[in-house]
Amino acid sequence: MNTFEPPIFELSGPGKCGVNLPTVDVPLAELPQELLRTDDLAGFPELSETEVTRHFTRISQRNFCIDTGMYPLGSCTMKYNPKVHEAAARLPGFAALHPLTDPAHAQGALWIMEQLQSMLAEISGFDAVSLQPAAGAQGEFTGILVFRAYHHAQGDPERVEVLCPDSAHGTNPATAAMVGMRVVEVKTDHNGNVDLDDLQSKLGPRTAGLMLTNPNTLGLFDEHVQQVAELVHGAGGLMYGDGANFNAILGIVRPGDVGFDFMHYNLHKTFTTPHGGGGPGCGAVGCKTFLEDYLPGPRVCHVIDSDKFELFTPPHSIGRLKAFHGNFGMIIRAWVYIRTLGAAGLREVSENAVLNANYLRVKLQDLYPVAYDRTCMHEVVLKGQLRDAPAAKTLDIAKRLIDYGFHPPTVYFPISVPEAIMIEPTETESKRNMDAFIVAMRQIVAEAVEDITILKQAPTTAPLRRLDEVGAARKPILKYDPVKFQELRRSHAAATSDEQPERPTY
């Protein structure tokens, strides 16, 4: 099916409008002429509702999504997004609720927020939760700001170093820098754990804390996590838990029970609020009692001896992270998820996620070297270094997977693993699909040995072939411009070879 679709600007026709708006039913007021725009909204398209609907439907068909097929994008937890969540968030009592509504008239929403705070705290072993941060990275930012505030309150403002393992997600060091902290990298040992000797050598009176993802970005549960926490605490530092991989340990172990002081939850990963093509998410945070007073507000509390809920800001709060109360639309979906699964269902999530990942590990490790040879958690990190086809790169393997109908795994991350392929099937993937994935991964090795061009040319069945990212970066075209699009199309005419069938170009 041809889903090529020109930029919406090229579908425009003067005078069209795609919305049926009310008419002005009041006397006209005088407009402040000096403040009106004078460019007649040049460049803005004009289309009918029919055309807009068709445009966005057509381009949507050029996307791969979870509902299309297996999406084993490591560290992103691309599990099924339940449809009941969408229905719940759109109930008018929530979707049409103004954030500044008198709390007395928003008790239903506050009830949900308070219960989600309590449930997240229980699942993770913490004492207090704030739902305000909008994404994981903002949760991290919250945590390191809280660490900073805590150390300042202790008379320890010189604690300005944040330790991050070399396998850490890029948001960890970027977050520390945004708080004005210095990043100190900690090495990984031969088993994929934090290197304890290296850690010890880097701890000291300037240590603010350690940011640790556990299970880590290698898909491994750190074998010495409690020792790591003892060392960090011994040096006066605090333990930040990056909850990106929380999906592996629901009902298995609580971060608060192994030494973490603070963590963020990715509601859009673990608690399956939809990823939305890049967002929105929710990076709610939890912490131990001694950090509670620094949390961002507003939080929700149950008014003692009543059935009422209220918003409040903790006494030494680091401040607001955004306007209003948080991404409530994500909060309600996560609440539905936890209430639907209950404690037993959550443990099943992690057991199946880890079972699935280990199944892929044992079925692929003979052809794709594992980064670390031990039981993994919810994801497995392989290397795209094929013994019999050294010319094959991880990128080629990923692109060829597209032709087999799979979304490629995360590639080239963690950066500490050469040619990394990070596969996270999640608990909702079936054995049937994983078996097909295994067959594809093995077939790709055979193809690479036989004829590497099959991989280098891939994908050939996707809506587009490999794209010129170098050209895009050298001469950025970041908004629609008819002249620049004409130039791009001229390059099409130049590139089209004789064997290409005739088809319209866009």
Added chain:
Amino acid sequence: MAYTTPDNLLYARTHEWVTTDGEELTIGVSDYAQQALGDVVFVELPDVGQKLSKGQMFGVVESVKAASDVYAPVNGEVVAVNEALLDAPETLNSSMYEEGWLVKIRPSNFAEDRATLLDAAAYEKHVADEASKH
């Protein structure tokens, strides 16, 4: 990986090359470094007149998926920058030792700095040692 290291240049461990004589020294990045980085898409250069101390970061060379800081191999003042790279960063890939130069520096203490730099043979050994660590 095959790469060139002209004998008439000196090299820093951070992969910059520098010419060896004259009032002004020309500085660029080595063939090895540009190959490791891949297609260069953007180059950030310092202002003319900026004083640099040896080891100070003075620019960035970027590919699509990586960014590499560039460090001053000697002490001195920037007297010229290669503005042609701003429009045609690919020159750094095609002509890293000539048209793809980054900056010219008037050195302040080259006699001393020179001793800390590597000649072509020593730089090749350094690259080999570094590669074997990975």
Added chain:
Amino acid sequence: MSHYISNTDEERAAMLDAIGIGDVKELFDVVPAAVRFPQLDLPPALSEAEIMRQLGRLGRLNSDTQSTLSFLGAGAYNHFVPAAVDALLRRAEYYTAYTPYQPEIAQGTLQAIFEYQSLLCALTGMDAANASHYDGATALAEAAIMAFTSVRNKRTVLVAPTVHPHYRATLRTYTQGLGLTITGDEDTGAALDDLLAQIDGNTAAVIVQTPDFLGQLHDLKPIADKIHAAGGLLIASVDLVALGLFQNPGTAGADIVTGEGQGMGISLSYGGPYLGIFASKHQYLRRMPGRLVGATTDMNGDVGYVLTLQTREQHIRREKATSNICTNQGLMALAATIHMSLLGKAGLRKVAEICYHRAHYAAAEIAKIPGFEVVAPGPFFKEFVVSSIHPIEGLNTALAGMGIQGGYDLSADYPHLGNAMLVCVTEMNTKEDIDQFVQALRTIWEGRSDL
């Protein structure tokens, strides 16, 4: 097993067998035994029918803008959202995909973001817009950081007191570890001229909002001239809906434009998810936070779209990145893109006109009621301040009893205004609604001894 798990017991047993273990528990031997498998104390699991029934009950405890006549705005707006927006937003191809890291199979998301960037540039007069921030507050905070890193040796950011109080709070949260001074809003009643008088050689940026928090429209041009003369940047926080009718901030001289895009096709949802818009002039592009999509071609020469200039971002640049942002508000940007495409030129202008005329009608009618005064020293868009001899809290309680959600009580944020409420009128409030609101205020005034 839950209804989201797709494997049978036999399939699970076969997988355990392949791994070489007998029980799934063995996969977790690495977890310290003392803390392994905690009993979580959570409420019992509910069926889908039960949970929807409970949600229905909880939702009815809330006074939403469909069950009341709402005149509440203050940064979150009850604008009309055509059914087509949500119908398209609910396509799983969009909402169950993630960041378009594999462009060959993510062209839908990428093209939509590219069109979003293009529409924003057209609307704001900027050269480049990123793929979104969390909301208007965080976009503003990141703009201040970008301004600070773009101009050299200037460490003060001046912010007008009429910038949304939550945005100013967020700005302070974001910059607390960076050694920046945020000032200018200490006196909540200070005029913009007072702010401009504080500009000096140390001023990295001036932040103004238009229409401001109190609804007033401002001419950005003299502000831009003043800060540019001092070598700093102008950051304008805007309402996209107002831009259908009012001054193009880029033409007026703004260097960075941020704002809240919720009014463009996004439901109120008790405060989020919303849409942080972020756009700037070309020369600051390399310091811009967030994702950017660019147009290019594929191996066949067909036009396509990719994430580009990624070396600014955390996954490549780590601690030297322009921001830590990763997950953004992609789906909300899509909603705004669809909404703006539906409105088009004519619709954008018309929505703004309806808001303007109805708000002015409401203001004129309220001004006629004894005991109320409209405080609008200059031109306003869809919000205006109404001062009253009575505390707003009691007034709003009385209005709620009449099925009306009154305006935002300004007494905590702007004490200099006394008893004052910020009234918001959009295209969702008909003349009949406004008349009912005015009548309610009159009734309250007439029976004022009850307050």
